[in-house]
Amino acid sequence: MTSSTPGQRAGRFDMHPDGTASHGSRVLGSILLIAVAIFLIVALVASPPDGAGADAMGDMVRIMYVHVPVAIACYTAFMVTAFASAMYLWKRTEGWDCLAAASVEVGIVFTVLTLATGSIWGHTAWGTWWEWDPRLTSTALMFVMYLGYLALRRAVVDPQSRAKQAAVLGLISFINVPIVHYSVDWWRSLHQTATIGRLDPTIDGLKLFALLFGMVLALLLYAWLMLHRFRLQWVETQVEAKGLDTALAERRAEAVADGGVR
Amino acid sequence: MTNTTLRSVISDARLVAGKDLRLEWRSRVTLNQLLPFALLVLVLFAFALDPDRSVLKDATPGLFWLAVLFSTLLAIQRAFAVETVDGIIDALRISGLDPAGIFLGKAAGIALHLLVVEAALLVGVTVMYGASPSGLLLVVATSIAATAGLAAAGAVYGVLAAGLRVRDTLLPILWLPVVAPLLIGATQAFGSAYEKSSGAGWRWCGLLGAFAVLYTAIGFVAFEPLLEES
Amino acid sequence: MDPVVRFRAAVCLLGRFPALAGVDLDVNAGEIVLLQGPNGAGKTTLLRACAGLVKVAQGEASVLGVNLVDDPKAVRPLVGLLGHATGLYDDLSVSENIRFWTRAGGASLTDADNAMARLGLDGRLASVPVARLSAGQRRRSALAVLLARRPRLWLLDEPHAALDQAGRDLVDSLMVDAVNAGATVLFASHELDRAQEVADRSVHVVGGTTQPSGNVGHTSEAVEVD
Numbered sequence: 001m002t003s004s005t006p007g008q009r010a011g012r013f014d015m016h017p018d019g020t021a022s023h024g025s026r027v028l029g030s031i032l033l034i035a036v037a038i039f040l041i042v043a044l045v046a047s048p049p050d051g052a053g054a055d056a057m058g059d060m061v062r063i064m065y066v067h068v069p070v071a072i073a074c075y076t077a078f079m080v081t082a083f084a085s086a087m088y089l090w091k092r093t094e095g096w097d098c099l100a101a102a103s104v105e106v107g108i109v110f111t112v113l114t115l116a117t118g119s120i121w122g123h124t125a126w127g128t129w130w131e132w133d134p135r136l137t138s139t140a141l142m143f144v145m146y147l148g149y150l151a152l153r154r155a156v157v158d159p160q161s162r163a164k165q166a167a168v169l170g171l172i173s174f175i176n177v178p179i180v181h182y183s184v185d186w187w188r189s190l191h192q193t194a195t196i197g198r199l200d201p202t203i204d205g206l207k208l209f210a211l212l213f214g215m216v217l218a219l220l221l222y223a224w225l226m227l228h229r230f231r232l233q234w235v236e237t238q239v240e241a242k243g244l245d246t247a248l249a250e251r252r253a254e255a256v257a258d259g260g261v262r
Numbered sequence: 263m264t265n266t267t268l269r270s271v272i273s274d275a276r277l278v279a280g281k282d283l284r285l286e287w288r289s290r291v292t293l294n295q296l297l298p299f300a301l302l303v304l305v306l307f308a309f310a311l312d313p314d315r316s317v318l319k320d321a322t323p324g325l326f327w328l329a330v331l332f333s334t335l336l337a338i339q340r341a342f343a344v345e346t347v348d349g350i351i352d353a354l355r356i357s358g359l360d361p362a363g364i365f366l367g368k369a370a371g372i373a374l375h376l377l378v379v380e381a382a383l384l385v386g387v388t389v390m391y392g393a394s395p396s397g398l399l400l401v402v403a404t405s406i407a408a409t410a411g412l413a414a415a416g417a418v419y420g421v422l423a424a425g426l427r428v429r430d431t432l433l434p435i436l437w438l439p440v441v442a443p444l445l446i447g448a449t450q451a452f453g454s455a456y457e458k459s460s461g462a463g464w465r466w467c468g469l470l471g472a473f474a475v476l477y478t479a480i481g482f483v484a485f486e487p488l489l490e491e492s
Numbered sequence: 493m494d495p496v497v498r499f500r501a502a503v504c505l506l507g508r509f510p511a512l513a514g515v516d517l518d519v520n521a522g523e524i525v526l527l528q529g530p531n532g533a534g535k536t537t538l539l540r541a542c543a544g545l546v547k548v549a550q551g552e553a554s555v556l557g558v559n560l561v562d563d564p565k566a567v568r569p570l571v572g573l574l575g576h577a578t579g580l581y582d583d584l585s586v587s588e589n590i591r592f593w594t595r596a597g598g599a600s601l602t603d604a605d606n607a608m609a610r611l612g613l614d615g616r617l618a619s620v621p622v623a624r625l626s627a628g629q630r631r632r633s634a635l636a637v638l639l640a641r642r643p644r645l646w647l648l649d650e651p652h653a654a655l656d657q658a659g660r661d662l663v664d665s666l667m668v669d670a671v672n673a674g675a676t677v678l679f680a681s682h683e684l685d686r687a688q689e690v691a692d693r694s695v696h697v698v699g700g701t702t703q704p705s706g707n708v709g710h711t712s713e714a715v716e717v718d
Binding site: 172184 | 435450488
Binding site: 252 | 505506507508510511514547698703
């Protein structure tokens with residue numbers, strides 16, 4: 001519950017009259033746009049196809065420059081959620097709750113990208129859109145788990161209850177990620193070895209550069225999306241808090257209307 | 263945790279579990295609804311897979327645990343439905359019962375109901391699918407370990423969803439992905455128990471036990487804040 | 493001596509709705525205090541806040557020396573709350589319910605038996621499942637639970653509702669007995685004639701706020717002035 005006056009709060013809205021952008025996020029966005037263009041040239045044109053060894057991927061290696069970075073971004077997002085959830089349970093301030101919620105939503109986007117790129121890779125490599133690859137399978141389970149997190153947030157009305165329940169769930173879900181991952185891995189290890197995302201460790205030159213470049217880009221993209229999503233979440237809580245002052249005044253006015261005043 | 267707190271947690275757990283068993287004795291929900299449901303699922307699997315004995319026999323471990331999983335969902339919903347009517351959640355909060363004790367009691371109650379369901383299912387797959395286990399000890403150990411894990415995770419997610427209007431639809435999507443490792447582990451362990459090669463079976467069984475311990479620990483910590491907000 | 497209940501500008505939220513919008517309240521040890529006010533005024537929320545079930549979001553609040561803003565849970569074992577709901581398991585019998593909740597609170601089964609006898613539940617009714625009771629019988633059972641727990645502060649939300657003449661008299665005598673045994677009673681009621689007879693004074697709750705309290709007679713006149 002903030003005790004700031006309505007005037008101050010109106011000022012906060014004035015800071016972003018046309019959305020959630022600020023000068024900094026605009027600069028970051030512009031840099032990202034240019035960087036993505038460069039990345040596409042490096043990944044699709046400049047870097048050579050994979051040609052060494054019997055299980056060489058040829059041009060298919062290029063999808064790895066997207067797939068591996070977005071997978072890393074989605075794990076990062078859920079790690080941030082777990083951290084923010086723990087911080088919320090410790091500090092009980094709504095900023096941490098906003099961070100946890102925003103990071104799950106952005107993480108879901110990256111999870112979908114991970115699943116989509118993995119599936120496309122599988123289609124060319126194995127000839128099927130879905131193979132029970134351990135990583136893809138555990139990512140799919142993680143996807144459903146965090147959809148459940150968002151469903152819980154939607155189902156709870158009280159802001160403080162929602163924050164607390166979501167924080168507990170955010171923490172437990174993150175504990176589940178490695179359990180699900182290793183059990184699925186162990187389950188599938190009996191059947192096959194070829195796994196998406198297992199790159200030749202001796203990869204070098206432009207290929208390595210494209211991969212690292214992709215990773216940096218994906219993390220920056222995550223940060224840029226988070227800036228906007230977090231601000232939106234924050235403004236929403238401020239609107240709720242602004243409603244509280246009005247609601248308190250209205251509630252007290254009932255007493256006057258009722259005639260029980262002295 | 264000191265010795266006295268642990269003792270009060272256990273006595274609270276016994277009180278809550280005893281109450282749940284008494285509730286079952288009076289209402290017969292598990293006996294009259296859960297058991298028939300579990301056996302019905304076995305029959306439905308046969309319809310879905312053709313009543314070809316060899317297919318059903320091969321798939322027995324997985325089908326058995328799927329039937330258990332679906333029954334567990336109903337058991338969790340029942341276990342927390344009785345606590346969310348007529349102000350009982352409030353009564354629990356001010357009762358003086360230790361939340362960890364309530365968690366342990368609810369989990370134990372769910373686990374006992376599940377063990378009964380599993381015993382019936384075991385007879386069911388033997389009679390209807392013609393599958394008889396060769397490693398009976400592994401079957402029993404797997405059932406106990408998996409049931410403990412299912413019940414502990416069930417009590418955590420059950421209380422999380424308990425107070426919500428959408429609890430019946432939210433619980434499956436929250437809880438099923440979490441217990442997917444249990445389905446994998448229990449199916450694999452049963453697989454080796456039914457195919458006479460017990461080597462990897464015991465390793466999976468150990469994984470199930472570890473899961474149960476982990477979720478019991480999570481329940482001890484998480485049940486209190488979740489009960490508070492449900 | 494510190495008051496048993498002390499609220500200063502206390503605000504409680506239900507979701508985003510401020511059910512209590514600034515409550516000032518003092519209840520001293522041994523008092524029977526009546527909360528009166530229209531439906532939706534905040535009486536129930538005030539009682540639940542005293543029981544540590546609703547968080548106090550702003551202001552100060554303490555009950556039996558426990559600070560409700562910092563640690564609302566600590567007050568729970570010390571109070572007894574009879575709300576609109578009865579908190580009983582439908583499929584268990586009256587005596588099973590009362591014994592369960594009594595043991596949960598750490599009291600002895602003798603207390604449970606005494607409470608059942610006091611509320612006239614020790615006969616045929618004891619073994620009847622709660623689902624088959626009338627509304628009034630359910631309330632008696634809930635009162636028995638409360639009595640057996642021997643709370644230091646009784647919080648009763650419309651205790652007279654659904655009860656017959658004998659039941660209402662019984663509630664009144666329970667409140668008097670509780671106070672004589674050293675407890676304090678805070679209750680809400682719409683049955684003003686009866687309630688004002690048993691209460692030492694009354695507090696008017698409107699729009700989530702308390703109006704200055706006087707003794708019973710004066711307050712009831714004040715309500716009619718408009």
